[in-house]
Amino acid sequence: MIGGLALLVISLGALVAGRGYVKMSARMRSFATTRGTVIKRELGLIAAASPEPRFGKGGPNYPKATYTYVVEGVTYTSSDVSYAHRGMRRHLAEAALAAIPDEVDVYYDPAEPGTAYLERHTPQLGRYLVVGGWIGVVLALIIVLGSV
Numbered sequence: 001m002i003g004g005l006a007l008l009v010i011s012l013g014a015l016v017a018g019r020g021y022v023k024m025s026a027r028m029r030s031f032a033t034t035r036g037t038v039i040k041r042e043l044g045l046i047a048a049a050s051p052e053p054r055f056g057k058g059g060p061n062y063p064k065a066t067y068t069y070v071v072e073g074v075t076y077t078s079s080d081v082s083y084a085h086r087g088m089r090r091h092l093a094e095a096a097l098a099a100i101p102d103e104v105d106v107y108y109d110p111a112e113p114g115t116a117y118l119e120r121h122t123p124q125l126g127r128y129l130v131v132g133g134w135i136g137v138v139l140a141l142i143i144v145l146g147s148v
Contacts, residue, residue: 004143011136018129024083025123028107036069036106036116039077041097046087061093062086069106071113078106082119 044064066079081100088096100118108116 001144001147004140004147007136007143008140011133011140013133014129014136015133018126018131018133021084021121021126021129022123023126025121025126027109028083028117028120030110031107031117031120032071032110034069034071034106034108036067036104036118038065038067038100038102038104040066040079041100042066043090043093043097044085046085057089057092058087059089059093061088061090063088063093063097063100065097065100065104065118067104067106067118069108069116071108071110074113076108076114076116078114078116080115080117083117083121084125 042064044062046060046062062085063081064079065081066077068075068077070076104118106116106118107120108114
């Protein structure tokens, strides 16, 4: 029963995250593009207390570049590389950070030019999260109702 409830909570989280990701990727289709200049590079931490993993590519670090860009004569500054940070091992995040050029394409929201990213997303990951969330909800309900 407790396992079913835990699965339900995780699945609901996946549904919420997936829905947000799909909505943002749809919004990003209307984003305009301008050129920007990177003014600072650093590593960001997703979870400061997370240790570096032994295996795999995941980890607590992500590349964080601060950049400026101009829209209709107004200069903006942002450090949002991506809508969703992907945690990486330190050396991979450092390599990704070094790969960001000094001059970048900036994708910004014409309705809110202060909202900008260096990556434009597709809804694929969000759809996977939504489908996985629904599968988890059904399994959780089967587990919980089966134990009653």
